[in-house]
Amino acid sequence: MARGWTVLMVNPAAGERYEEKFYTANAGAWGDDDDDAFHEPIDSLIVEGVVDNRLAVAGCSYGGFTTC
Numbered sequence: 001m002a003r004g005w006t007v008l009m010v011n012p013a014a015g016e017r018y019e020e021k022f023y024t025a026n027a028g029a030w031g032d033d034d035d036d037a038f039h040e041p042i043d044s045l046i047v048e049g050v051v052d053n054r055l056a057v058a059g060c061s062y063g064g065f066t067t068c
Contacts, residue, residue, distance in 0.1 A: 006051050
């Protein structure tokens with residue numbers, strides 16, 4: 001239950017659940033080449049009025065790296 005929160009889950013390149021081409025798509029450019037995979041969905045939710053400027057982010061493994 002979200003309890004008033006909007007929850008957005010993204011799966012950028014380097015997610016370990018897919019084929020190797022997807023998993024290695026941003027090798028050597030972690031945090032650079034996949035930046036839009038995180039920012040574009042958040043920006044869309046803001047434009048649509050679903051969320052405002054209050055934002056909490058979390059992640060584990062590669063998602064933890066990118067939240068930092």
